[in-house]
Amino acid sequence: MCACVNWRWKQGLSLNEHAFTPTDGGDEILCASEEDLYEVLKLPYILPTLREDRGEIEAAQKGQLPDVIQIEQIVSDLHMHTTWSDGKMSVLQMAQAAQARGMQYIVISDHSHGLGIVNGLTPARLWQQAEEIAAANEEMGPDFRILHGTEMEIKADGTLDFDDEVLARLDFVTASLHVSLNQPREQVMKRIMTALHNPHVDMVAHPTGRLLPDRPGADLDMEAVLATAVATQTILEINANPSRLDLRDSHVRRAVELGVTLAINCDAHHVDHFDFLHYGIATAQRGWATAALVVNSWPLEKFLAFLANKGK
Ligand SMILES: [Zn+2]
Ligand SMILES: [Zn+2]
Structure with missing residues (x-):
């Protein structure tokens, strides 16, 4: 029996699609709102995104529901593309x-050349892009900051697409698996571990590479990936694109238990894609993520201090 039904019986109530009915035969109790319903149950209100029968009833009974991240707390996006790539x-x-949309800083993270798309950035084009970012920062003024990053390929052979000297010059480095996702676990794990252990890699984006509804993603040992992200202080992304939602909710939940630092990013290829944010927030909430673990809720100074002090 699910925790919810169990708790309802303990309150002496049965529920059908219309109302609560006291099991000892009293009058029906009608609720006008969800909040009223939780009040009748003598429970704190539980957000829809937490209603998964994954311990939320027990947490509510103990007054230990997580204070999950809210969309209003987001001040940055760390993963987006421009005409410099796709x-x-x-x-x-x-x-x-x-x-x-209320953001205070962003990271521009165009694809690296190894992805094999037209326009993937070579180091030479990265430095040309740096000039455009400097000019755009000038234009935006002191209340907004554009950081220069990359979405660097973790190549099929396990090497990273840029040398450490290139990575060291960037404000923020994201590494991603896009190709050869069907490699055997040992091989694909070696690739993601290389990225997690590289001292310049700040974030791994859409870690499993799944694409909804058809591509299941790489056969990763997620427990090892999450533990290594904690040990190396590498941020793992909750990619908010509805065809990704990667990390997925159950991975987020385990990441939160282990203390992984998380980011919620839209992976925008167009300004309209910033609308994806609420999907990422919902996924984060389903995984019980709080603002403390989600870097996008941090002010710029705190974010930059985190990057400077990671000390991989
Ligand atoms: Zn990507
Ligand atoms: Zn991307």
Whole structure:
């Protein structure tokens, strides 16, 4: 029996689609709202995203429901693309759109050349892009900051697409698996471990690489991935694109238990994709993630201090 039904019987109530009915035969109890319903049950209100029968009733009974991240707390996005690779808008357009949505800083993270898409960035083009980012920062003024990053390929052979000297010059480095996701576990684990242990890699994006509804993602030992992310202070992404939602909710829940630092990013290739944020927030909430673990809720100074002090 699920915890919810169990608890209801303990309160002496049965529930059908209309009302609660006291099991000792009293009058029906009608509830106008969900909040009323929880009040009748003598429980604190439980957010819809937490209603998974994964311990939320017990946590509510003990007054230990997590204070999960809310969309209003998000001040940054650390993963987006521009016309420098496969995005549709300029650096400045992305920055202005992010600011209009209440963000204070972003990371531009165009694809690296090893992905094999037209326009993947070589180191030479990265440094040209740095000039455009500097100009856009000038244009945006002191209340907004554009950081220069990359979404670097973790290549099929397990090597990373840029040398450490290149990575050291960037503000923020994301590593991603996009290709050869069907490799045997040992091989694909070696690839993601290389990224997690690289001292310049700050985040691993959409860790499993799954694509909904058809591509299941790499056969990763998630327990080892999460533990290594904690040990190396590497951020793991909750990719908010509805075709990814990766990390998925159950992985987020375990990540939160282990203390993994998380980010919720839209992976925007167009300004409209910032609308994906609420999917990422819902996934984070389903995994009981709080603002303390989600870097996008941190002010810029705290975020930069975290990057400076990781000391991998
Ligand atoms: Zn990607
Ligand atoms: Zn991306």
